[in-house]
Amino acid sequence: MTTTTQATPPATRGRLRRLLPVLGGAQGYVGLVLVVLIGIWSQGDRFADVDNLTNAIGYFAPRGILAVGMTLVIISGGIDLSVGAVMAVGSTASAMLLTQANWPVAAIVPASMLIGAAFGFVNGAGTAWLRIQSFVMTLAMMTVARGIVREVSGNQSIGTVVLTPDGEVAPGSAQFQLLGTPGTRLFDVPLIGYFPVLALLVVIVVFQLLLSRTTFGRHVYAVGGNATAARLSGVSVTGVTVVVFTLSGMLAGLAGPINAAYNASADPQAGLGYELDAIAAVVIGGASLAGGRGSVVGTAVGALILTLLDNVLGLNNFSANWQMIIKGTIVVAAVVIQRPELLAGIVARLRRRDDPHPSGDGPGTPAPSSGPAPAARRDAAGEDTPRRNATQDVTSHEVTTHEVTTKEL
């Protein structure tokens, strides 16, 4: 029959079209540019300074990493409220492994990720197998994990800077500082050399690829978009759910030691409210809490907006209170901007108030643009056979239905 798919567009256009969903729409970038411009306009070089930006992003990095895990969970149609508490678990566990067990950093980080993954697995198991709503399951886990970390740490912060008897920083501790203590660098490249920034970047790239280029990623979108259809298409909905929550927990476990290194101590109260910042970043990044929509790159943009906004407001001496108020407003604004039909509806309603009798073009007026639809939709050739069959079918209907009707009445 006719145009199944229109003639292949020029290569560049096709590429752009494929790239666009990855970029998560232009609105996010508009916001980002706006924040940057305000930063430069109000603070100039104080804002546009590598050290300032490194520090700002490094400070936000743990939450950024949580947000990446949260992106997966939200796309799959769930939510993970436990990430902040699980991060605190990882944070304290790392500090204890460092100070009490003298583990090398290269072992501490994977260990912390494993612990986080275990918590995430329990979340996934409860959601997938016990069919507890993820909000409830992870709310419970948030409380449990917070309780565990407070109990294990005896409600004490654990300093990660251990001094040797002669006043030097112990070698293990010095290594640990490389995970994110401000002023340290893993290797000597600005911005990227700072471990939290590097870790965040790697996580973003890896998970963006995982979501967009693997069967698993497709399955995550399918489960969030329509779980029934996914299951009937052979996707293991429970499997995907368990893996998604496990990954989210694992990333919280990664954020733990980074957060501890940044603060030079592991506080059992660390990460309070981080889950909400993570959700905010995901939502600003264009994901839908209904599931099936979103991207890691979008989340990264959302996280960057929140980070730089914090930074700009801080540099301009806004109090923390005002920062919170503005951040909340931004979340709402971002969601509204992403749904242009909302604005269009409001505009239409306002316009109608002015003009109670909107009668558009009369019946005689030709359509302004009838779009691609009508004429091109079908051509005669090749459709003859099915049509004829249809007609026959209809006719046979007629004959038999009347018989049946009389029979039944």
Add this chain to the structure above:
Amino acid sequence: MTEATTPLPGTDPVPVLEMRGIGKTFPGVRALDGVHLTAHAGRVVALLGENGAGKSTLINVLSGVFPAYDGEVLVDGEPVTLHAPAEAQRLGIATIHQELNLVPDMSVSDNVWLGRERSRAGWVERREQAREAARLLGRVGLEIDPRKPVRQFRVAEQQLIEVAKALSIDTRVLIMDEPTSALADAEVHRLFGVIRALTAEGVAVVYISHRLEELEEMADSVTVLRDGRWIGTRPMDGVRRDELIHMMVGRELGAQSPPPGPARPGDAGIDDAGRDAEPRLVVQDLTVRADPRAGRVALRGVGFTVRPGEVVGLAGLMGAGRTETLEAVFGAYRRHEVGGTVLLDGRPLRPRSPRGAIDRGVALVAEDRKTQSLVLGATVRFNASLAALRSFARGGWLRGAAERRDVQREVRRLAVKTPGLAATVGHLSGGNQQKVVLAKWLLTHPRVILLDEPTRGIDVGAKAEIYDIVAALAAEGVAVVVASSELPELLRMSDRIVVLCEGRVTAELDAASATQEDILTAAMARRALVAP
């Protein structure tokens, strides 16, 4: 224009409802343009058109769903605006959408009175509501407890609950969008009785259906739309089917006389070979536990066989167990709920999940494509490749080029009308959505394909294409099982027909010689089952 405003002979000069030059533009698409519709009290006006012709858009304008439209709407000759559903309701315009608008977890009674609860000082008068609801339900022939949640009832019953809900307001114009698409023939007649009673009370009915014989039975006049444009309005008496079809599709179709016997490509060649071949699918004594909460009926021992290249039809009234049979074979239920034996190529098939069935070469085109088959917000490509995703991946890593190539091939082969592989599936018409579902399953290279109501809610043209696709599959040697409520369709598509009633097989008929009466008799053979 002139034709639309000229009253039909013998009708009330002032129509209850008149729509003039209605247009509606969506971003990039002119969905409606210059459409007229006139409804008179006590009359049924049919709205006819292929999927995508603009019927649903017109209905949505009429029920106040779209705040922005152009053109003029008159009620009793007075111009009115329809910018909110509440405005339409106030004017006495009630709509029963194709997708039912009931809150599944609320009781039938609460649904009937939703938004117009009967209350005294803010307290809902539940007992009075339930009593009144029961009376309204009685008028539509439903004997059910109005305090039970809507979720427990089958689609056919929910449809009638919607009608009862419409009756609960002072309805002057009742719009019914494909009310019979989910109903078995017996329930259709009950619905017609209800419609006749309503028109006798002076209600104007706007009736949308693809089934021409229904329109001939019910409608007084018919308005045809095509590609969002008004094509014409005719009195139903004296209009010929081929004229209507011509108006719908824009050209003449072939001969109107039915063929001597149902023409099925599967009858020839392959099929004769198939009859001697080993059965591809053997179902023996299949049982499924009922699950009223999921609206699932019990199977009490269903058995049939399907050979390669054969099309077996599953017939039965609502709740006979057609869907359950297909879904049980496909592994959609938990294993402990399913009993009996299913053999695929002689080896037992007991899938733990649909994945297991798919891996053995079984495909299921599910009953409800929107909730069971498609991720509506995702693209054509995403949906089409979902079930066969593994074949496009190496080590979990997708090979996009292979995926795009294969999906493109199927989309071409099935003639899916889509602006591209990146188009959102939810924006396609019903028939094209169903073709995407078929593409998804064809990409898995099935050996057995189970089709549950494959043509529900799609237009005549697309239906015929789907018949051809099924026939072609059978000709390739795929074993096909198709369940349908439309008996002529079933007779046309199948080689053999297995009739179910209340979870048991009550007849197995040769489609070439069976009549609709034979099938209906077997489908209603309830008494026989009650006997010991």
